[in-house]
Amino acid sequence: MNVCAASVVERERSMQAGVVSGPAPTGAGEGPGSGTCAPALAGCLVIPPELVAGVRAERKEPTPQREWGPIIAAYLYLGGLGAGAFLFAVALDWSGLGLGVSPAGGAGPAVDWAALWMLWGPLVVAAGAALLVLHLGRNWLLFFTACLNPRTSWLARGFLILAAFIVVGSACLALAVFAPRWVAGGPVTWRVLQALAAVLAFATAAYTGLLLRSMKYIPAWRTLVLPLLFVVSALSCGAMALALGLLVHGYAAGVADLNADIAQALSGAERVLLVLEILVLAAYLWSLGRGRPEAARARELLLRGERRLPFWSVVVGLGLVLPLILEIVAVFASGRWWIPAAAAVGVLLGGFALRQLVLAVGVKEQAPLLRVSAWRGGAALAGGAP
Numbered sequence: 001m002n003v004c005a006a007s008v009v010e011r012e013r014s015m016q017a018g019v020v021s022g023p024a025p026t027g028a029g030e031g032p033g034s035g036t037c038a039p040a041l042a043g044c045l046v047i048p049p050e051l052v053a054g055v056r057a058e059r060k061e062p063t064p065q066r067e068w069g070p071i072i073a074a075y076l077y078l079g080g081l082g083a084g085a086f087l088f089a090v091a092l093d094w095s096g097l098g099l100g101v102s103p104a105g106g107a108g109p110a111v112d113w114a115a116l117w118m119l120w121g122p123l124v125v126a127a128g129a130a131l132l133v134l135h136l137g138r139n140w141l142l143f144f145t146a147c148l149n150p151r152t153s154w155l156a157r158g159f160l161i162l163a164a165f166i167v168v169g170s171a172c173l174a175l176a177v178f179a180p181r182w183v184a185g186g187p188v189t190w191r192v193l194q195a196l197a198a199v200l201a202f203a204t205a206a207y208t209g210l211l212l213r214s215m216k217y218i219p220a221w222r223t224l225v226l227p228l229l230f231v232v233s234a235l236s237c238g239a240m241a242l243a244l245g246l247l248v249h250g251y252a253a254g255v256a257d258l259n260a261d262i263a264q265a266l267s268g269a270e271r272v273l274l275v276l277e278i279l280v281l282a283a284y285l286w287s288l289g290r291g292r293p294e295a296a297r298a299r300e301l302l303l304r305g306e307r308r309l310p311f312w313s314v315v316v317g318l319g320l321v322l323p324l325i326l327e328i329v330a331v332f333a334s335g336r337w338w339i340p341a342a343a344a345v346g347v348l349l350g351g352f353a354l355r356q357l358v359l360a361v362g363v364k365e366q367a368p369l370l371r372v373s374a375w376r377g378g379a380a381l382a383g384g385a386p
Contacts, residue, residue, distance in 0.1 A: 062294055064301070065218060065362045071135045073356040076208040077237075078128030079162060080230055081351070083204040084238020086121030086169055088266065090198045093118070097262050115176035117249045121238070122169030122197075125204060129162050154214035158207040165200035172197050205234035208355075218362040219291050220298035225284040226358070232280050236273040237351040239266045240323075240344035247341060267327055267340060270347070274324040281320070281354075298361040307357055315357060319350010 172193055176183055183190055209227030216222065243266040250258035288299035301307045326343035333339060 062297060062363045062366060064298070064360055065364055068359050068362070070356060071131050073352065073359050075128045075131045075135070076211070076230070076355045077352045078124050078131070080205050080208045080234030080355075081237045081241055081348075082121035082124030082128070083165065083201040084121075084234035084236070085124070085242045086119065086165075086201045086238070087198055087205075087235065088239050088242050088269070089118040089121065090194050090201075092262060092265065093194070095265075097265060110181070111178055112180040113177060114249070115173065115180070117245050118242070119169070119173040119176055120245070121201065122166045122173060125162055125169070126166045129159065129166070132159070154207070154211045158204075158211050161200065161203050161207050165197065165204045168193065168197040168200055202231075205231045208234065212358065212362075215362075217365045219295040219365055220288055220362055221358070223284065223287045223291065223295075225280065225287050229277070229280045229284050230355075232273060232277045233351050233354055236270060236277055236347055239270050239273065240347040242266060243270070244341060244344040244348075247337060247344075251337075263340065267330060270343070271324065271327045274320055274327070274347075278320050278324075281315075292365065294363040294365050297363045301361045301363075302357065307361055310353055311357055314353040315350050318346045319353060323347045323350075 175190065175193075206227050209230035212218075212221040213223065213226055243263055246259040246262055246266075285299055285302070288295045302311045323343040323346045326339050326346070330336070330339045330343070
C-alpha cells in the first residue's frame, strides 16, 4: 500500500471513531516513481510523474501560433489592398473623376492604357491568391477540392470570393483598356458590371478579417471588431496606393498636377479613414482586454510585450499618426508632392505590419484537458498554489 492509500485508510478509521484528523491528503508519495496523489471520491488517484510534468509545462504562458506567417500576412494584405483600391476607383468614376475610364466623347482612343492606373486592384488580389497557393505547397490540390464545397471552411469560401472578384474586376479592366469608347457612353451593362465588381471587392476586403475570425481556437481573432478593422485598413491602404500610383502617372506624363482633383478627393477620404482606423484599432485592443486570457495575452504582447516596438513604431507611428499629420499639413502646403507621397508610403507599410502583428500575437486557446492546472485540484496536481 502506498503512502496515499495508507493516509486514506487512516482517515476513514478516524472518521469512524468520530475524529477528523485533517484535510484529505494531496501530497506526493515518497520515493521515486511514486507519482502524485490526488483525492478521489472513493480513494486515491495516483497520477504518473510524466503527466504531472506535462501539466507543469502547460502552466507556462501560452504561445502564439506559428503556422501562419509573412506569406499569409501578404495574402491578406494584398487582398485588402487591391479590393480597397478598386472600390475607390469605381467611386471616383461614378463621381466623374475617373482616370482613363471615361474618355471624352466617342472620339476617344481605341486603346486606353491609362485605365491601368485606376483599375489594377484585381491584379494585386490575384498576386495575393498566388501567395496562398504557394503557402499550401503540396496541399493545393486538396484545397481546390475543398473549394467545391465552400461549407467546409472560410478559407474555401474566401478563395471563391477572391476568384469571382478577380474575374469580374479583370473584365472591367479589360473593357476600360480595350473598349474605352463603349465605356465612355456609360451603358447600363457597364454600370452593372462595375457594381457587381464593387460588391465582390467589398466582400474580399471583409473576408480577410472573417477568415481569421473563423479560427475558433485563437480568441484574439474571435471578435467582430477584427473584420471591421481590416475593412477600414483595406480602404485606407487602397486609397493611398491609388493616390501614389496617380502621382507617378502624372509625373510620367510630364504634368505634375494632372490628377490633382483625384488626389485631393483621395486625401480628404484618407484623413477620415485614418481617424476611423485609430478608433477601430483602439476598440480592438479594448475587446482583447475583456476577452479570454489568451486574448488578453495577445493584447499584452502588442502593448508591452515583445511585439510592442513594431506595433507602436510601425503600425501606430508610421502607419497612422504620421500619415494623418502629413495629410493635414498637405492641405496648407499644396504643390509639395513629397508630403502625400510620404503619407502614402507610411500607410502602406503600416497596413502590412498590422496584419503581420495580428497573426504573430494569435495565442492559441488551450484544450480543456490542458487547462486542468487552472482548476483548484489541477493546481495542486501541478505543484502550485490553489
